[in-house]
Amino acid sequence: MSELEATWSAARSGSRAALARLLSWVERGGAGAEAVAALAFPASGQAPTVGVTGAPGAGKSTLVSALLTHWRSTGETVAVLAVDPSSPFSGGAILGDRVRMQDHALDDGVFVRSLASRGELGGLSLAVPEALRVLDAVGFDRLVVETVGVGQVELEVAGTTDTVVVVVTPGWGDAIQANKAGLLEVADVFAVNKADRPGAAETRRDLEAMLDLSGTGSTPTDTHGGADTWRPPVLATVATAGEGIPELAGAIDAHRASLVDSGALERRRAGQLEAEVRRRVVAAVERRLRALGVEDPSLWGRLARRELEVHQLVGLLLDQVAGDGPTARR
Amino acid sequence: MSELEATWSAARSGSRAALARLLSWVERGGAGAEAVAALAFPASGQAPTVGVTGAPGAGKSTLVSALLTHWRSTGETVAVLAVDPSSPFSGGAILGDRVRMQDHALDDGVFVRSLASRGELGGLSLAVPEALRVLDAVGFDRLVVETVGVGQVELEVAGTTDTVVVVVTPGWGDAIQANKAGLLEVADVFAVNKADRPGAAETRRDLEAMLDLSGTGSTPTDTHGGADTWRPPVLATVATAGEGIPELAGAIDAHRASLVDSGALERRRAGQLEAEVRRRVVAAVERRLRALGVEDPSLWGRLARRELEVHQLVGLLLDQVAGDGPTARR
Numbered sequence: 278m279s280e281l282e283a284t285w286s287a288a289r290s291g292s293r294a295a296l297a298r299l300l301s302w303v304e305r306g307g308a309g310a311e312a313v314a315a316l317a318f319p320a321s322g323q324a325p326t327v328g329v330t331g332a333p334g335a336g337k338s339t340l341v342s343a344l345l346t347h348w349r350s351t352g353e354t355v356a357v358l359a360v361d362p363s364s365p366f367s368g369g370a371i372l373g374d375r376v377r378m379q380d381h382a383l384d385d386g387v388f389v390r391s392l393a394s395r396g397e398l399g400g401l402s403l404a405v406p407e408a409l410r411v412l413d414a415v416g417f418d419r420l421v422v423e424t425v426g427v428g429q430v431e432l433e434v435a436g437t438t439d440t441v442v443v444v445v446t447p448g449w450g451d452a453i454q455a456n457k458a459g460l461l462e463v464a465d466v467f468a469v470n471k472a473d474r475p476g477a478a479e480t481r482r483d484l485e486a487m488l489d490l491s492g493t494g495s496t497p498t499d500t501h502g503g504a505d506t507w508r509p510p511v512l513a514t515v516a517t518a519g520e521g522i523p524e525l526a527g528a529i530d531a532h533r534a535s536l537v538d539s540g541a542l543e544r545r546r547a548g549q550l551e552a553e554v555r556r557r558v559v560a561a562v563e564r565r566l567r568a569l570g571v572e573d574p575s576l577w578g579r580l581a582r583r584e585l586e587v588h589q590l591v592g593l594l595l596d597q598v599a600g601d602g603p604t605a606r607r
Numbered sequence: 608m609s610e611l612e613a614t615w616s617a618a619r620s621g622s623r624a625a626l627a628r629l630l631s632w633v634e635r636g637g638a639g640a641e642a643v644a645a646l647a648f649p650a651s652g653q654a655p656t657v658g659v660t661g662a663p664g665a666g667k668s669t670l671v672s673a674l675l676t677h678w679r680s681t682g683e684t685v686a687v688l689a690v691d692p693s694s695p696f697s698g699g700a701i702l703g704d705r706v707r708m709q710d711h712a713l714d715d716g717v718f719v720r721s722l723a724s725r726g727e728l729g730g731l732s733l734a735v736p737e738a739l740r741v742l743d744a745v746g747f748d749r750l751v752v753e754t755v756g757v758g759q760v761e762l763e764v765a766g767t768t769d770t771v772v773v774v775v776t777p778g779w780g781d782a783i784q785a786n787k788a789g790l791l792e793v794a795d796v797f798a799v800n801k802a803d804r805p806g807a808a809e810t811r812r813d814l815e816a817m818l819d820l821s822g823t824g825s826t827p828t829d830t831h832g833g834a835d836t837w838r839p840p841v842l843a844t845v846a847t848a849g850e851g852i853p854e855l856a857g858a859i860d861a862h863r864a865s866l867v868d869s870g871a872l873e874r875r876r877a878g879q880l881e882a883e884v885r886r887r888v889v890a891a892v893e894r895r896l897r898a899l900g901v902e903d904p905s906l907w908g909r910l911a912r913r914e915l916e917v918h919q920l921v922g923l924l925l926d927q928v929a930g931d932g933p934t935a936r937r
Contacts, residue, residue: 311918318916407917547911554910555896557921558928562892566885580884581877586648587737588641591887598888598925 281309285316288415293388296415300390303407306400314407320414322546325533328435330424330463331444336470340444340516340525341423342380345387347519347526353418354386358408360401360434361393361425388417402433403560406553409437432463437549439542440532442466442525445484447476461491464509466528472513472521484511507535565598611639615646618745623718626745630720633737636730644737650744652876655863658765659753660793661774666800670774670846670855671753672710675717677849677856683748684716688738690731690764691723691755718747732763733890736883739767762793767879769872770862772796772855775814777806791821794839796858802843802851814841837865895928 278286287295299317302309329337341357348355381387392404405422412420422438424431435441443464469480488508510528514521536542569576576593579585585593608616617625629647632639659667671687678685711717722734735752742750752768754761765771773794799810818838840858844851866872899906906923909915915923 314918315916319913322913543911547907550910550917551907554917554920554924555893557917558896558924559889559892561921561925562889562928563885566888577877577881580880581873583649583652586645587880587884587887588644590884591891594884594888595891595928598892 281312281316285313288411291385293385296388296411297390299411299415300392300408303411304392304404306404310404310407313411317407317410317414321410322413324413324417324420325440325529326409326413326420326422326438327529328422328424328438328441328463329444330431330435330441330460332446333425335444335446336516337423337425337444340468340470340514340522341421343514343516343519343522344421344526345381347522348419349381349384349386352386354388354416355419355421356388356412356417357390357421357423358405358412359389359391359423359425360405360431361391388412401430402437403553403557405434406437406549432460436463437553439536439545440465440529442468442529444468444470445480446471447474447480461487465507465532466525467509467511468514468521468525469511470514470516473515473518477513481511481513506539507532562598566594569594569597611642611646615643618741621715623715626718626741627720629741629745630722630738633741634722634734636734640734640737643741647737647740647744651740652743654743654747654750655770655859656739656743656750656752656768657859658768658771658793659751659774660761660765660771660790661798662776663755665774665776666846667753667755667774670798670800670844670852671751673844673846673849673852674751674856675711677852678749679711679714679716682716684718684746685749685751686718686742686747687720687751687753688735688742689719689721689753689755690735690761691721718742731760732767733883733887735764736767736879762790766793767883769866769875770795770859772798772859774798774800775810776801777804777810791817795837795862796855797839797841798844798851798855799841800844800846803845803848807843811841811843836869837862892928896924899924899927 284295284298288299299313302313304310329341331337338359345355345357381389390408392401392408409420409422420438422434424434441463443460443466445467447469467484469477469484471477488511510531512521512525512528514525516522533542536545576585576590580587580590614625614628618629629643632643634640659671661667668689675685675687711719720738722731722738739750739752750768752764754764771793773790773796775797777799797814799807799814801807818841840861842851842855842858844855846852863872866875906915906920910917910920
């Protein structure tokens with residue numbers, strides 16, 4: 278049995294150390310990640326996935342921790358991916374994880390892992406779906422992706438899940454104005470957290486008004502298409518006290534049930550997979566272009582001296598970046 | 608003689624109608640654009656190019672018109688590309704052109720043309736350098752690219768020129784804060800226009816302070832590398848009265864002379880060409896991926912049914928998008 282097969286088998290039998298190794302391979306990319314993916318892909322596609330996003334300070338980590346407590350009380354096992362595009366740290370070492378883990382550290386039914394970008398363009402938005410498939414394949418009942426902020430990468434990452442929870446706080450009016458296009462588009466459920474603070478009712482009203490303006494139901498897009506009849510509910514939560522958590526968990530399940538009933542889940546997942554494959558092809562092409570530049574600088578020199586015309590070179594490169602890559606062209 | 612060759616020859620003999628046709632082919636993309644490019648590329652690379660960018664309302668069009676008057680007084684012929692990523696109009700029909708043209712409408716030494724995106728991703732940032740090469744090859748002494756706003760596309764477009772003039776107005780402090788990263792990075796010359804208004808001195812001082820903080824000299828990047836000893840001058844202009852225009856024209860020439868002296872011009876242009884080729888390869892790959900999806904939806908179906916693994920499909924597509932494309936694979 279190969280090292281990979283042994284690790285895979287151990288992870289499926291419940292070894293957290295083995296699972297962590299698999300995820301490190303995924304995070305690192307390249308041939309190791311592809312080998313893990315080949316094992317994980319056929320066995321994945323079962324567990325419901327939830328993305329939790331929102332501005333920093335909205336209490337996302339506490340909310341996720343409260344959801345973990347809720348789901349664990351029903352016996353479900355849960356894996357959490359914490360994603361911070363701006364952080365160079367990974368492997369479960371960041372502070373947020375430890376804080377979150379305090380409540381669940383002794384619980385074998387919870388697994389929390391940070392995923393960081395290795396500096397590669399689009400790296401995180403490719404690593405997250407891959408990591409989710411591994412967590413799915415080793416048998417977790419439920420998967421959560423938590424992002425740190427609301428940037429483009431975070432929205433993209435949240436968009437690789439079945440259900441997106443957008444967390445806002447009272448008095449968040451300005452941010453809504455600034456971000457509403459992006460957030461309204463990806464939200465399947467709104468949680469107005471810290472709802473014991475002043476302004477919570479107004480924030481919920483603002484969100485409902487925005488939903489009225491945008492028409493009911495999720496906006497159909499490539500990765501979010503189909504659930505036209507679903508209107509994102511706007512729920513009040515106080516995560517620190519566990520208030521509103523059962524209702525939030527209920528809304529998450531209701532959204533997924535509506536996706537399943539309408540047949541939209543299949544379309545949504547197919548669209549997400551298709552978008553991921555397109556991103557991977559483009560990323561591979563960009564990687565190979567960079568490698569070509571290092572390998573054969575004379576190409577660029579001939580272009581600069583105008584011995585080689587722009588479109589000629591484009592054709593040449595298109596040919597070279599394909600197949601097995603520049604070094605092993607058939 | 609083919610239609611293209613006849614049009615090319617007429618354009619080089621000074622026919623503005625023929626030139627307009629060439630630019631329409633370039634704008635439309637595809638095989639027509641490539642045929643024009645093959646003729647233009649070897650004959651291009653001579654004329655100095657200037658990008659003029661800045662927030663809407665800064666008076667860019669008036670400033671460019673004043674520069675045209677200045678350059679024409681020295682006998683130089685000038686071509687202007689007006690670029691508006693948000694406008695669906697093109698072909699010299701937009702209002703801005705007519706206003707600008709009033710001063711130069713009867714002057715055969717001036718050519719103004721609007722370039723619009725045909726809706727294709729990255730279309731403008733690919734069409735602009737191609738159009739500049741055509742204008743260069745037909746013999747204009749000087750080329751100007753004027754953008755409407757300061758978005759990502761505009762900065763990218765301005766970055767395809769030798770010298771970038773960033774136009775700001777008095778009291779623009781907030782905008783500087785918001786945009787300074789992007790603008791400081793691309794600016795070779797600052798023009799504080801409408802300098803007869805209150806706050807002009809403060810704006811100039813703010814810009815100088817920002818330049819102090821960022822270190823003197825242009826920030827070296829892929830397309831802007833080399834001219835490390837150049838510090839962007841901050842000039843006061845009143846374009847409507849022609850004030851400060853000779854100084855601005857002088858600064859543009861001084862910047863280019865410094866690029867030539869340091870050998871940075873060659874590096875900068877080579878870097879720009881290289882970046883353009885990379886963008887073209889990626890754009891071609893994305894185009895072919897879209898075509899493949901239409902042509903062979905079963906690929907995506909097999910992925911969704913998990914009969915085909917993600918990385919297998921990526922490999923398959925990488926092979927198919929290369930060379931002569933999906934329909935004419937050798």
